[in-house]
Amino acid sequence: MKTKRKLTAALILALAGAFATVAQQQVLTGVVTDSMCGAAHMAKDKTPAQCTQMCVKDGMKYALAAGKSVYTLEGHEVELAKLAGQKVTIKGTLKGDTLSVQGVAASK
Numbered sequence: 663m664k665t666k667r668k669l670t671a672a673l674i675l676a677l678a679g680a681f682a683t684v685a686q687q688q689v690l691t692g693v694v695t696d697s698m699c700g701a702a703h704m705a706k707d708k709t710p711a712q713c714t715q716m717c718v719k720d721g722m723k724y725a726l727a728a729g730k731s732v733y734t735l736e737g738h739e740v741e742l743a744k745l746a747g748q749k750v751t752i753k754g755t756l757k758g759d760t761l762s763v764q765g766v767a768a769s770k
């Protein structure tokens with residue numbers, strides 16, 4: 663009985679290790695912004711969409727402001743450009759603060 667419990671514990675540890683090494687697939691909802699402004703845009707005379715476009719033109723990356731977090735977005739820039747300043751649902755893999763985008767959809 664004791665050995666069986668030990669075996670189970672070892673199996674759980676092995677499984678946890680396997681999960682940690684696989685990049686986590688995420689579905690996040692938030693507002694498309696840029697990596698410089700984050701949730702609050704600096705240019706007050708512009709709409710969030712205009713500010714995002716301007717910042718991206720200046721070399722910033724698209725980002726997703728979700729709750730208190732801001733994630734840098736990688737990939738699907740053409741779709742992100744159309745949805746700048748809007749609420750979206752993004753599917754992708756998260757690595758640190760960077761979300762590799764696999765799919766973008768407008769969200770209500």
Ligand SMILES: [Cu+2]
Binds near residue numbers: 696698699703
């Ligand atoms: Cu901006």
